[in-house]
Amino acid sequence: MSISLLADIGGTNTRFVLANNNCDVLFDSYEAFRNTSAESPELLIKRYMKRQGIDSCDHVVLALAAPVNEEEVVLTNHNWRFTVKSISAASMSNDVLFINDLEALGYGLSELGAEQLQHLAGPRSLDKKGPRIVIGAGTGFNAAIVTQLENGEHFVKAMEAGHMTLTVETQDEFELWQYLAKGRGRASVERAISGRGIEQTYQWFCQRNSTPVVHMNARDISIAASNQSDLMAEKTMQTIANIFARTIGDLVLAFLPTGGIFLSGSVTRAMMPWLRRASFFDAFVAKGRQYDLMHQFPLYILNDDQAALHGCKIAAKQHSLRLRGM
Amino acid sequence: MSISLLADIGGTNTRFVLANNNCDVLFDSYEAFRNTSAESPELLIKRYMKRQGIDSCDHVVLALAAPVNEEEVVLTNHNWRFTVKSISAASMSNDVLFINDLEALGYGLSELGAEQLQHLAGPRSLDKKGPRIVIGAGTGFNAAIVTQLENGEHFVKAMEAGHMTLTVETQDEFELWQYLAKGRGRASVERAISGRGIEQTYQWFCQRNSTPVVHMNARDISIAASNQSDLMAEKTMQTIANIFARTIGDLVLAFLPTGGIFLSGSVTRAMMPWLRRASFFDAFVAKGRQYDLMHQFPLYILNDDQAALHGCKIAAKQHSLRLRGM
Structure with missing residues (x-):
């Protein structure tokens, strides 16, 4: 064997x-x-x-x-x-x-059952042949695109989405952008949507409100925000959730993933209470004339520590079939 | 026949x-x-x-x-x-x-000869199997991605890139963003990178400098800027070129088109003198830690009125082979 x-x-x-x-x-x-x-x-x-x-x-x-x-x-x-x-x-x-x-997660998607996926918003039915994106928000931010080929195989490719320019829509967000860009001349998506991004955004809110920095890491900030025990932490999580929604929406316009958007990573998990709010979906679909189009993409949370291992298995299978010329 | x-x-x-x-x-x-x-x-x-x-x-x-x-x-x-x-x-x-x-242009890429393509920046050699993006900037803005399948066919898909959030990196740009967003709550990429975007940006520069609006359409603005006969027109073209470079760079991070980036459309043509400046390429590669990566993508201008017709031909061929089950 x-x-x-x-x-x-x-x-x-x-x-x-x-x-x-x-x-x-x-x-x-x-x-x-x-x-x-x-x-x-x-x-x-x-x-x-x-x-x-x-x-x-x-x-x-x-x-x-x-x-x-x-x-x-x-x-x-x-x-x-x-x-x-x-x-x-x-x-x-x-x-x-x-x-x-993230490519491993992309390969793993096709084997996930209902218990490993949590529907967040958008249609519940997946266009199984449509392209999918898997987004990882944790230590860093990235996305991989999954395309189903005509022979049933999946083609998966990780991007460098975390390095795209961080977008802003309000004067406050632009001031946060400048804080995150300090010493670099620019702020990328993962300067905000990451564990470190949550920490820096919290520090920025504390600084501009002359409030002491109570929590040092992203996990504590998200817990304090959930408990409603720290207003600066709440503002932080709401702001990052809003930027996350807009960024996912922009990636949807770039990839039109009718097969679904699958969110993973520790920041995604920490943000769950905010992702479930109506304001998150409102920010996701707020794409002007594309408002209706934005309702056509299913949003799911990927809940499985072993999803990447399933993906390795599928990648190995495709790889060995290819080596054997099949 | x-x-x-x-x-x-x-x-x-x-x-x-x-x-x-x-x-x-x-x-x-x-x-x-x-x-x-x-x-x-x-x-x-x-x-x-x-x-x-x-x-x-x-x-x-x-x-x-x-x-x-x-x-x-x-x-x-x-x-x-x-x-x-x-x-x-x-x-x-x-x-x-x-x-x-744009999908037709994408199909047409594979048949273009050296005389229809003008090298702008980046490596001159194309990774022929790598994905390509064709970007159209004219009345509107959009991109299509071209992937070569293992059987040699091209898979081409147009995106909705013009509706992605317009990015900003300076306080001035954020003020322009707000001007372009007026009455809409947001500004998309094509609010700036389009004929109308050039006109509105010019009006914004005239307004904030208390200068009369001399030119009414994008073509006249670009000519006045080329002639250096209107400072507001020059500022407009420089600003739009900078935003164009950054936006193309962001799309490159989303698609990693090692097969090349092909720019087309009337706004691309009107911006040629600015696209050739070092400042354009500098803005394109300014992606922090991905600065080196950004030098790996060839940038070309697509100069052919008939490129979309060539693309129709290839699309027809693939379509009829598929209908015949080949």
Whole structure:
């Protein structure tokens, strides 16, 4: 039996699972580790393989929170560097594939069941052949586009949407934009829609209202806003939710994803109470003459820690079919 | 011999050409008419067919400056309304295909020779398999994405990029944004990057500088700016060119078009002297950490009145192969 090792290496945790030659995930093989528990991903892979009682793998697919087009991968939020060669040596595999984590989520979409998806707004029926976008808002911001080809395969491509220009629509937002742009000359989307963006926006609200900064991280700010225990935190979450809605709307006009918009990431989860408000959908559809068009796109929340692993499996399958010329 | 009638129906002119069953354009069949010379597109088609000595066509492909997903097409800038049925009756053809004019340009890209493309900036070599975007800036603003499939066919899709939020980076630009947003609550990309956008931006510069409005239309404004005969016109063209560069840059981050960016339309042509300045490319690549990435995309000007007709031909070919199940 051939064995595939699938891993999702995030900024904080690494998740593993094994799959057989039919690309069925092996029951009970799922394990998650803190990245800080190992000195390198190579050592973490060896540890996992030992625990699973395997010496080598036929295929390895790693979903990475990093650009994967360079020879050496430098993880975006953890001090790990590695190459296809070093992972190949650690896993005793000749077939190692790196994919971007948002691309993995994109591949995983087709296998998600109703319990892993939460309908947020727009039509409930998905145009299964229509293009989809998966948006990740967490440490950073990005989007991947998923197109279904005529042979049923999915073509998935991550963009650099987090680096697009941050938009503003009010004088207050423009002042926030200037604060976020300080020392850089510009503010990109992920300067606002990210964990760090929430923290900086909160600091900006505290500063202009001469209020002490009580909360230091995005998680505490979102909790204080939910509890209504800190007005500056509430203003922060409302402002970021509004910018998030507008930004998603702009990406919808760029990609026309009739197959749906799938929101993921820790910032998406922290913003859930705000995403459910009518004001969020109002800001999303506020595209002038395209107001009606904007109602045609289903918005979903992607609730699954293992979605990227499912995506690795599908990417591995497509990759190996392609290698075999099928 | 089977005959295809190809037409590009713009807001002002309609261009025709015939093609044979191999989709080769018939020499000498090209003709262009002012839309005002006929009461309806049906009558114009009949007139053209009569002049060419044909009674019926096997295929008809129309490239339209209008959304084509509705049953009835309403031309964006000319008072013509028509349907597949009415065009079918006029042309005596059972196979009528409507495509968006930017999609037609997208299909046409693959057939353009060096003389129809003018290199503007970025690498000169095109990644022929990479995705391309064609951007039209004229009466309105839009973009289409062109992806080459594994079978060599092109998949082309027009977006609604003109309705995305107009970005700003300075207090002056935000004040212009507010002027353009007046009565609407928001300003979209095409409120600035269009003929009307040039006119309104010029009026805004005149108003804030207490200078009389000398020029009424975009063409005159661009000529006065080129001549350096009107400082407000110069400021206008420089501002719009800067916004154009930034907007193209944002679309590049959304689509990563390694196959190239192709600029077309009357506003693109009017802005040529500004597009050639170093400040244009500087604004295009000013994407923070993505500065190096931004140098990897070739920028071209598309110089061909007949490019959309070439695109109709290719669309017709793909369409008929698909109908025949090939």
